[in-house]
Amino acid sequence: NAGVTQTPKFQVLKTGQSMTLQCAQDMNHEYMSWYRQDPGMGLRLIHYSVGAGITDQGEVPNGYNVSRSTTEDFPLRLLSAAPSQTSVYFCASSYYQGIQETQYFGPGTRLLVL
Amino acid sequence: DQQVKQNSPSLSVQEGRISILNCDYTNSMFDYFLWYKKYPAEGPTFLISISSIKDKNEDGRFTVFLNKSAKHLSLHIVPSQPGDSAVYFCAASRSLGNTGKLIFGQGTTLQVKP
Numbered sequence: 001n002a003g004v005t006q007t008p009k010f011q012v013l014k015t016g017q018s019m020t021l022q023c024a025q026d027m028n029h030e031y032m033s034w035y036r037q038d039p040g041m042g043l044r045l046i047h048y049s050v051g052a053g054i055t056d057q058g059e060v061p062n063g064y065n066v067s068r069s070t071t072e073d074f075p076l077r078l079l080s081a082a083p084s085q086t087s088v089y090f091c092a093s094s095y096y097q098g099i100q101e102t103q104y105f106g107p108g109t110r111l112l113v114l
Numbered sequence: 115d116q117q118v119k120q121n122s123p124s125l126s127v128q129e130g131r132i133s134i135l136n137c138d139y140t141n142s143m144f145d146y147f148l149w150y151k152k153y154p155a156e157g158p159t160f161l162i163s164i165s166s167i168k169d170k171n172e173d174g175r176f177t178v179f180l181n182k183s184a185k186h187l188s189l190h191i192v193p194s195q196p197g198d199s200a201v202y203f204c205a206a207s208r209s210l211g212n213t214g215k216l217i218f219g220q221g222t223t224l225q226v227k228p
Contacts, residue, residue, distance in 0.1 A: 003134070004157070033215070042118075042218040081133060090157050101146070101207065103216060105157030112115060 004106035023091030032074040120219035144206040153199035
């Protein structure tokens with residue numbers, strides 16, 4: 001199993017440009033999430049999905065769109081990049097067993113918006 | 115409002131000694147807590163968890179303690195090893211109906227000196 005994969009690893013954008021951060025998992029997990037990590041802020045939830053076709057907003061959803069057409073893929077779209085979106089982005093997938101849930105994270109995408 | 119707080123940005127301990135990382139939360143609806151470990155340029159990896167029906171969970175050198183009345187949890191690492199040097203995040207969730215939504219603290223950087 002590759003686990004959770006993210007592409008690209010690093011990206012530089014100009015303000016106003018759009019791009020899609022890719023995330024895929026091969027563990028057949030129903031649940032997937034996107035987080036951003038900023039210094040002193042920990043990881044903050046952007047969007048999450050509890051299954052194909054179902055998405056919802058997290059703590060900081062503004063400026064980001066998501067869709068979940070398959071179980072495996074959960075892309076994150078920046079429609080018009082802003083310098084405030086400079087961050088490290090992590091995708092995660094998880095399964096739910098009783099009351100226990102364990103999230104598995106990808107290696108991250110480092111994004112710089114100029 | 116930061117619902118999960120790690121008030122110590124960094125901690126330095128000697129190899130072989132105990133490391134104690136602390137975490138406080140404000141939302142009394144949280145009933146499941148996790149610790150993640152993160153190395154530079156990698157995604158967070160799951161370390162240990164505890165549900166609110168317990169006050170202690172142990173896994174090898176790692177023990178998590180939960181004090182619900184104080185809304186406080188701690189991670190004990192005994193004995194600490196240089197390979198434990200990393201950023202540690204605590205996270206919390208409501209286990210029912212919120213799968214995929216973890217709220218993270220800001221992280222504590224642990225340095226274990228040989």
